[in-house]
Amino acid sequence: MVYVDSTVPLRAAACAATMALCRSSCVTTTLLQSDLPGLDLLHRGKVRDVYALPGNELLIVASDRLSAFDVVLPDPIPGKGEMLCQMSNFWFAKTAHLVPNHLTGRAVADVLPAGTDVALYTKRSVVAKRLKPVPIEAIARGYLIGSGWKDYQRTGRVSEITLPDGLRQAEQLRESIFTPSTKAAAGAHDENIGFDAVVATIGADLAEQVRAATLAIYKYAADYAAQRGILIADTKLEFGTDENGRLLVMDEMLTPDSSRFWPADTYRVGTSPPSYDKQFVRDYLETLDWDKTAPGPHVPAEVIEGTRAKYAEALQRLAGIVLD
Numbered sequence: 001m002v003y004v005d006s007t008v009p010l011r012a013a014a015c016a017a018t019m020a021l022c023r024s025s026c027v028t029t030t031l032l033q034s035d036l037p038g039l040d041l042l043h044r045g046k047v048r049d050v051y052a053l054p055g056n057e058l059l060i061v062a063s064d065r066l067s068a069f070d071v072v073l074p075d076p077i078p079g080k081g082e083m084l085c086q087m088s089n090f091w092f093a094k095t096a097h098l099v100p101n102h103l104t105g106r107a108v109a110d111v112l113p114a115g116t117d118v119a120l121y122t123k124r125s126v127v128a129k130r131l132k133p134v135p136i137e138a139i140a141r142g143y144l145i146g147s148g149w150k151d152y153q154r155t156g157r158v159s160e161i162t163l164p165d166g167l168r169q170a171e172q173l174r175e176s177i178f179t180p181s182t183k184a185a186a187g188a189h190d191e192n193i194g195f196d197a198v199v200a201t202i203g204a205d206l207a208e209q210v211r212a213a214t215l216a217i218y219k220y221a222a223d224y225a226a227q228r229g230i231l232i233a234d235t236k237l238e239f240g241t242d243e244n245g246r247l248l249v250m251d252e253m254l255t256p257d258s259s260r261f262w263p264a265d266t267y268r269v270g271t272s273p274p275s276y277d278k279q280f281v282r283d284y285l286e287t288l289d290w291d292k293t294a295p296g297p298h299v300p301a302e303v304i305e306g307t308r309a310k311y312a313e314a315l316q317r318l319a320g321i322v323l324d
Contacts, residue, residue: 028083029079030079031064033049033063039051042058046072053111056129057129060125062082062084066281068281068282068285071295073298074296077311079312082124083312084124084255085126086319088255089103095220099247100249101249102128102129102249105127111127131248131250134239134240137180137181137182137237138178139234140176141234144173149169151192159178159194159195170269172269180198180210198211224318230317230318231262231263231264231267232260233259233261261314262274263276276310277314280306280310
């Protein structure tokens with residue numbers, strides 16, 4: 001199922017306007033934690049800070065915080081929030097014909113408190129519709145890796161989907177699959193669940209819509225990325241419903257934080273391929289005597305820069321945005 005929406009032309013125009021702003025100036029800033037006096041802070045997550053705005057809207061700010069193993073690390077990745085925001089906006093614009101999204105198209109500068117450094121927030125923030133979140137993580141997988149690989153090794157299944165025998169790590173699946181997970185509280189770990197559990201949580205109709213939307217977005221993005229030398233192994237999406245019960249995709253979309261991007265030229269079945277994400281940091285942390293609980297350790301400058309370079313390369317190859 002692909003969703004046809006009469007507001008798609010307007011939303012596509014809004015997404016395109018946001019992308020034009022992102023492309024117009026790509027000098028990065030650094031922001032560990034937002035500070036916007038006068039706005040009501042609703043939530044400070046591992047990466048994003050969310051503020052209430054009038055008119056049932058939100059200001060979502062992507063910080064440069066980096067989390068690994070569900071712990072926020074003390075050192076930021078300079079420009080990471082801008083790169084995540086620009087990547088998401090790129091994909092929101094690209095997929096607006098498939099599924100409507102939460103972007104309003106309003107200029108961030110118009111909602112910032114007086115005296116705010118506009119340059120610090122413009123390219124890392126969006127004004128979005130305030131939606132009712134769908135309480136699951138919507139995950140599409142095209143390759144067998146990560147928790148899916150671990151579940152397959154143990155049971156031969158992923159999210160209660162039985163897969164053929166003899167698959168190897170990182171092997172491409174015959175067709176992409178929907179493998180939802182719980183949306184765990186801060187500090188806890190998400191758990192893979194089957195489609196029946198999704199139906200029990202949100203109802204059959206909405207569950208079918210979420211599955212169809214997730215797979216449609218993944219298939220479109222995977223085809224697009226493959227033409228640019230990048231394999232999207234899997235991705236996690238979040239959805240919400242508006243006041244009319246209409247499903248929209250929200251939060252972030254197809255970023256290195258929510259997806260596994262593999263360079264096609266180094267992809268090998270039977271291994272865990274190198275990727276354009278924070279695996280660079282995870283690999284370093286695995287060398288430490290750290291129990292993976294807060295507080296997280298400091299990360300050396302060369303690891304920070306290496307991680308930033310991975311994000312920047314993905315942004316350039318997929319969206320054509322080059323950072324200074």
